[in-house]
Every structure is written in C-alpha cells, then in structure tokens.
Amino acid sequence: MLARAKWDVIVVAAGRGTRMGTAESKQYLLLEDKPILIHTLQLFEAMEEIAEMVLVVGAQDVTRCEELLLQYNLHKVKAVAAGGSERQHSVRIGLSLLHGDWVMVHDGVRPLVTPAAVRACMAAAERSEAAVLAVPVKDTIKQVNESGIIVATPDRRSLWAIQTPQAFRRSLLQEGHERAAAEGFVGTDDASVVERLGVSVTVAEGDYTNIKITTPEDLPWAEFLLASRKQE
Numbered sequence: 001m002l003a004r005a006k007w008d009v010i011v012v013a014a015g016r017g018t019r020m021g022t023a024e025s026k027q028y029l030l031l032e033d034k035p036i037l038i039h040t041l042q043l044f045e046a047m048e049e050i051a052e053m054v055l056v057v058g059a060q061d062v063t064r065c066e067e068l069l070l071q072y073n074l075h076k077v078k079a080v081a082a083g084g085s086e087r088q089h090s091v092r093i094g095l096s097l098l099h100g101d102w103v104m105v106h107d108g109v110r111p112l113v114t115p116a117a118v119r120a121c122m123a124a125a126e127r128s129e130a131a132v133l134a135v136p137v138k139d140t141i142k143q144v145n146e147s148g149i150i151v152a153t154p155d156r157r158s159l160w161a162i163q164t165p166q167a168f169r170r171s172l173l174q175e176g177h178e179r180a181a182a183e184g185f186v187g188t189d190d191a192s193v194v195e196r197l198g199v200s201v202t203v204a205e206g207d208y209t210n211i212k213i214t215t216p217e218d219l220p221w222a223e224f225l226l227a228s229r230k231q232e
C-alpha cells in the first residue's frame with residue numbers, strides 16, 4: 001500500500017559555502033553529472049511520502065533555481081524563496097510557506113541521505129513529534145578553551161553527530177522558531193529551537209554516508225560514496 005504523502009520538506013541552500021572556498025556556492029558544484037543540490041532534491045522528489053517541498057536559496061539564485069527545477073522535472077518543489085543571513089532564518093522563511101502537519105528540514109548540501117534514513121527519521125518524529133538523524137561519534141570529543149587547553153572530555157557513549165533531515169510536527173517547529181526569534185536565539189540546527197521549548201527530541205540512527213559537503217575534501221569523498229552505491 002502506498003504511504004500517504006503527508007510530509008513536506010524545507011531544503012535549505014541559501015548559504016555562501018565559505019568553508020568550501022570556491023567562487024561557485026558549493027550547493028551548485030557538480031557531483032558526478034549534476035549540481036549537489038539537484039541530487040538532494042531528486043531524493044525527496046522520488047519519495048511517495050513527500051507531498052511538497054520549499055527550496056530556500058540565495059536571493060541571487062532564485063531565478064537560476066527555478067530554471068533548474070524545470071530542467072530536472074522537480075514538480076514537488078512548490079516555491080523557491082530567498083533565504084536569510086543565518087541558516088535558522090532561512091528555515092523560518094521556508095516554514096512560512098508550508099501548511100501541512102509534518103515538516104522536515106534538510107541541508108541542500110547533504111545529497112547522500114538515503115530514503116531508508118529519511119523514513120527512519122519520519123517514523124521517529126511521528127512517534128515523538130520531533131526527531132533528528134544522527135550517528136554515534138567515532139572520535140573522542142573534547143571541550144577546549146580559547147587557550148587551546150582541554151577542559152572536558154564528555155563520555156563518548158553519549159555523543160552523537162547530528163545530521164539532517166530533522167523532522168517535526170509543523171506547529172511545534174513553528175512555535176520553536178517564533179520563540180527563538182522573540183528571544184534572539186540562533187542555533188545551528190532545527191532541533192535546538194524545539195529543545196528550548198522543553199520538548200524531547202528523538203534521535204533516529206542514520207548512517208555515516210550522510211555527509212554534509214562543507215570543505216574541499218568532502219567533494220571526492222562524496223564522489224566515492226556515490227560511485228560505491230551504484231556498485232551495490
């Protein structure tokens with residue numbers, strides 16, 4: 001039986017990609033034969049659980065992205081909006097354009113997320129109203145002060161590297177963003193604005209191939225992972 005399409009997705013791609021160090025914003029760099037962002041959008045386009053998407057991009061890229069949507073037949077993207085100065089602002093802009101009950105937020109530069117991982121995140125959110133994809137950290141993580149001195153070594157067993165998508169009942173995410181804006185809070189992920197409401201956010205275990213393409217060495221790694229999948 002086909003799953004009911006009940007999830008909407010905000011794909012955020014309005015960043016400048018400064019850590020990548022390229023003239024072209026990293027979300028438009030080619031991964032194999034098409035832009036990284038297109039890989040990401042095609043993943044959700046193909047999932048029957050997804051009703052519609054909103055794409056949030058740099059103001060200068062709105063027209064370009066509208067043309068890409070036509071070129072790649074990305075019919076579920078119902079709007080392309082100009083983002084804000086921070087990722088959180090871009091999310092909030094996307095959120096204002098959606099009205100379904102359930103919403104996921106996904107980084108446009110995480111093109112390698114799998115449908116199975118997305119489904120695990122959606123299922124966890126449908127149980128708890130808020131869930132994020134994550135993986136246990138493999139390295140020892142330490143807190144270091146401004147002088148470069150280690151001040152704490154958290155127990156690694158409790159540490160997870162948080163990914164996207166992050167999935168929520170839309171009204172909850174909306175409340176979190178409104179509270180954060182009113183209080184001037186800016187976090188680095190979407191769960192943080194919901195945690196501030198005192199809501200428990202569930203972790204759904206994803207996989208280590210769902211990398212965020214951030215710095216130059218991530219590009220060959222993404223190419224390798226994509227090629228490896230084709231051989232599976």
Ligand SMILES: Nc1ccn([C@@H]2O[C@H](COP(=O)(O)OP(=O)(O)OP(=O)(O)O)[C@@H](O)[C@H]2O)c(=O)n1
Pocket residue numbers: 012013014015016017018019020027056057083084085086087088090091107108109110212213214
């Ligand atoms: N104001 C912003 C900042 C980031 N993003 C998006 O959020 C995702 C994760 O952000 P990140 O990897 O940090 O991308 P950039 O901000 O572009 O990278 P950098 O910090 O190196 O400039 C990316 O898809 C990015 O385009 C966004 O939509 N709006």
Ligand SMILES: C[C@](O)(CO)[C@H](O)COP(=O)(O)O
Pocket residue numbers: 087107161162163164188189190212
């Ligand atoms: C949302 C995120 O991908 C979770 O790990 C991460 O916080 C984004 O951080 P960025 O600095 O905006 O890439």
